[in-house]
Amino acid sequence: MTPRALTIAGSDVSGGAGIEADLKMFQESGVFGTAVLTCIVTFDPENDFGHALDFMEPDTVQRQLDSTLAVHRFDVLKSGMLGSVESALVLAERLRTNELPYVFDPVLVCKGAGTMVDLKDLFVENLVPLAHVITPNLEEAATLTGADALTSVDEMAEAARAIHAQGATNVVIKGGARLAGDEAIDVLFDGETLTTFSSPKIEEHLVNGAGCSFASTVAAEIAHGRPVADAVANAKQRVTRGIATSLDNAIGVDSLFFGGPRDGDAGLPEVTRQTR
Numbered sequence: 491m492t493p494r495a496l497t498i499a500g501s502d503v504s505g506g507a508g509i510e511a512d513l514k515m516f517q518e519s520g521v522f523g524t525a526v527l528t529c530i531v532t533f534d535p536e537n538d539f540g541h542a543l544d545f546m547e548p549d550t551v552q553r554q555l556d557s558t559l560a561v562h563r564f565d566v567l568k569s570g571m572l573g574s575v576e577s578a579l580v581l582a583e584r585l586r587t588n589e590l591p592y593v594f595d596p597v598l599v600c601k602g603a604g605t606m607v608d609l610k611d612l613f614v615e616n617l618v619p620l621a622h623v624i625t626p627n628l629e630e631a632a633t634l635t636g637a638d639a640l641t642s643v644d645e646m647a648e649a650a651r652a653i654h655a656q657g658a659t660n661v662v663i664k665g666g667a668r669l670a671g672d673e674a675i676d677v678l679f680d681g682e683t684l685t686t687f688s689s690p691k692i693e694e695h696l697v698n699g700a701g702c703s704f705a706s707t708v709a710a711e712i713a714h715g716r717p718v719a720d721a722v723a724n725a726k727q728r729v730t731r732g733i734a735t736s737l738d739n740a741i742g743v744d745s746l747f748f749g750g751p752r753d754g755d756a757g758l759p760e761v762t763r764q765t766r
């Protein structure tokens with residue numbers, strides 16, 4: 491049976507991140523995907539491509555969720571940018587009455603649009619405890635744990651334990667391009683084992699859509715029934731490729747693209763997995 495996945499996220503009209511990324515990565519992973527839209531991100535070309543966010547009304551979010559949950563039996567549910575407190579609460583309410591595995595990408599940081607720290611407490615109270623997998627980047631993990639900054643794998647490991655203690659079943663903290671050094675390192679803590687996943691950095695700068703594509707691929711892998719550590723390794727491998735074949739754009743951050751020609755794949759770095 492074809493697995494089915496639902497993403498609850500914002501639209502990134504530049505196409506690298508948001509529901510655009512999620513649906514593409516679901517498709518690339520052999521998963522039927524659909525989306526509930528929470529907000530739309532647009533850019534002002536007259537003003538250095540400054541970001542603007544339009545939020546969906548909570549009632550519209552609720553009707554989208556109720557509709558699609560009535561139409562499909564999903565194998566996994568993933569959330570990205572929720573935009574407003576109200577939309578996050580609508581989602582939390584639906585998740586509490588649902589047994590579906592939930593992959594939570596706690597989007598608090600949008601490249602170029604700053605940090606939505608006002609969602610932090612709401613996330614910790616309402617959504618973190620419902621997450622089967624949570625995938626904060628370095629800045630989001632620092633915000634969730636109240637740390638000033640995370641600057642080493644040891645600090646990432648400590649933060650992963652702290653977020654697990656907040657109730658998430660599996661915590662993946664992504665060092666990515668933000669962690670200093672030549673390697674893009676992610677840390678997974680499942681309550682017992684701490685595993686690191688690393689690969690040589692492809693780019694030093696941030697690539698739009700890396701985080702969304704990573705979380706949606708983790709969700710797709712879980713929909714296929716893969717164990718979480720394998721889901722993380724496979725997602726990281728796919729995102730590495732998507733970064734390597736990303737496209738430039740007028741905003742100046744590359745747009746992740748996974749679906750390009752495969753003839754250069756032999757030269758792509760492998761992801762190394764290590765249990766600590």
Ligand SMILES: Nc1ncnc2c1ncn2[C@@H]1O[C@H](COP(=O)(O)OP(=O)(O)O)[C@@H](O)[C@H]1O
Binds near residue numbers: 689691701730
């Ligand atoms: N420059 C890079 N080179 C290789 N892998 C990267 C790079 N940047 C991010 N990654 C990987 O991509 C995935 C998503 O990273 P993340 O930090 O969430 O990206 P972002 O927040 O920038 O969208 C992680 O597995 C991370 O290690």
Ligand SMILES: Cc1ncc(COP(=O)(O)O)c(C=O)c1O
Binds near residue numbers: 502509599600703
């Ligand atoms: C709608 C939306 N969701 C999520 C993100 C976060 O994207 P990333 O995967 O680059 O962290 C962005 C950033 O542009 C966005 O526009």
